[in-house]
Amino acid sequence: MMILRLPTIRDEADLRQAHRELELDGSNFLLDGFQGDETPFDEYLIRVTDSLQGANLLPDRVASTFLVAEVDGEIVGRSSIRHELNDWLNQFGGHIGYAVRPDHRMRGYASEILRQSIVLAKELGLHRILLTCNDDNLGSIRVIEKHGGELEDKVDDNGRLLRRYWINNS
């Protein structure tokens, strides 16, 4: 069974490792301005909890909920649920971002992360959810379309084509 939960200080080693894995994969795991080894983990956790309340936000950021996905005591992925859209999120970032650690892929974890995130988004009052993914990200396209994502358009994101999908969450 998967649970989505807030990260704690006990997760530091795991999350730093997950972040390195995703960076090697051309993506990222920890958000909110996390700069790898330069970022003290306790400060990062404060940013995560502040972000939940919309407090002390970094420039151009909105309030967001960052959760780790745990299966059988192991962190397998993460979700970030943005409480609203700004111009950049409306065009490129979307409401929900997720990632699964490379060794844990193709087991339905991203699908489950998105399923649970959609429920949480509803509790935050989000009744239409924007999701974006690269036009060649077959895994993410499948995950979004499985959850009812309807393709709005494809936009240019620095030379890469990005898909924008809406999920009705009413």
Ligand SMILES: CC(C)(COP(=O)(O)OP(=O)(O)OC[C@H]1O[C@@H](n2cnc3c(N)ncnc32)[C@H](O)[C@@H]1OP(=O)(O)O)[C@@H](O)C(=O)NCCC(=O)NCCS
């Ligand atoms: C995209 C990503 C989240 C998929 O995670 P995952 O846990 O492997 O996905 P799931 O196991 O839930 O797969 C869901 C579906 O997509 C398919 N799928 C997953 N990865 C795939 C791939 N690389 N190519 C083709 N299909 C893929 C699965 O077969 C499954 O299909 P099914 O429901 O018909 O069985 C993961 O590869 C990842 O974290 N990538 C880097 C970060 C990223 O791209 N995040 C999304 C940003 S929009």
